[in-house]
Amino acid sequence: MVHYKLSYFPLRGLGETARQLFALANVDFEDDRVPREQWPDFKPKTPFGQMPVLEVDGKALAQSRAIYRYLAKKFGFAGKDDWESAQIDAWADQFADYNNELRPYFVVVAGFGQGDKEKLYADVVEPAREKFLPLVAKQLKENGSGFLVGSKVSWVDLHLAGHIETFLSFVPHFADKYPEVVAHQKKVHAIPELKKWIEKRPQSPF
Numbered sequence: 001m002v003h004y005k006l007s008y009f010p011l012r013g014l015g016e017t018a019r020q021l022f023a024l025a026n027v028d029f030e031d032d033r034v035p036r037e038q039w040p041d042f043k044p045k046t047p048f049g050q051m052p053v054l055e056v057d058g059k060a061l062a063q064s065r066a067i068y069r070y071l072a073k074k075f076g077f078a079g080k081d082d083w084e085s086a087q088i089d090a091w092a093d094q095f096a097d098y099n100n101e102l103r104p105y106f107v108v109v110a111g112f113g114q115g116d117k118e119k120l121y122a123d124v125v126e127p128a129r130e131k132f133l134p135l136v137a138k139q140l141k142e143n144g145s146g147f148l149v150g151s152k153v154s155w156v157d158l159h160l161a162g163h164i165e166t167f168l169s170f171v172p173h174f175a176d177k178y179p180e181v182v183a184h185q186k187k188v189h190a191i192p193e194l195k196k197w198i199e200k201r202p203q204s205p206f
């Protein structure tokens with residue numbers, strides 16, 4: 001049997017989509033949560049000096065989206081054909097652009113830096129949200145399955161739903177204008193395998 005080990009900080013962050021892919025596929029993995037104090041020792045042993053890192057029978061793979069794609073392909077959550085797979089990648093890349101825009105706010109709200117949270121919400125989060133969430137809402141309406149691409153849940157659904165969950169915990173009215181997006185998050189997290197995982201996973205603020 002393949003031994004999978006997923007190393008990340010004791011947070012959901014960039015580790016959670018990979019963990020959820022294991023849960024969705026009912027595949028055992030070692031959930032290695034590296035405490036901050038141990039990170040300086042582990043950092044030089046990782047491929048690019050960052051986490052998450054996935055080890056597959058001792059071979060290391062870095063970069064979160066490479067990890068998600070690898071696992072999703074293996075477990076059947078990367079689209080039914082090359083076209084769906086490319087659509088999933090496109091949504092993930094668009095999500096990454098949006099997420100980069102949110103970064104100055106996230107740094108402050110997560111306690112990694114100082115700044116005016118309210119001002120950053122108005123100046124950074126709202127304009128980024130108003131570009132991205134209407135695209136997602138439109139896609140969900142047009143696609144009609146309740147998932148972003150095709151008829152089945154894929155890794156980008158997990159990725160997006162995790163983000164919405166986190167931002168709703170920061171700002172409960174964050175997505176009020178986009179009920180389709182909130183319904184998507186609820187639908188994804190209600191998938192029985194994910195619901196079970198979410199109930200038992202270690203708690204963290206994001």
Ligand SMILES: N[C@@H](CCC(=O)N[C@@H](CS)C(=O)NCC(=O)O)C(=O)O
Nearest residue numbers: 013014049050051052062063064065
């Ligand atoms: N592009 C990388 C970014 C990875 C990244 O920024 N990891 C952060 C945690 S979210 C990290 O390892 N920070 C510790 C450090 O850089 O020393 C990915 O998607 O995996």
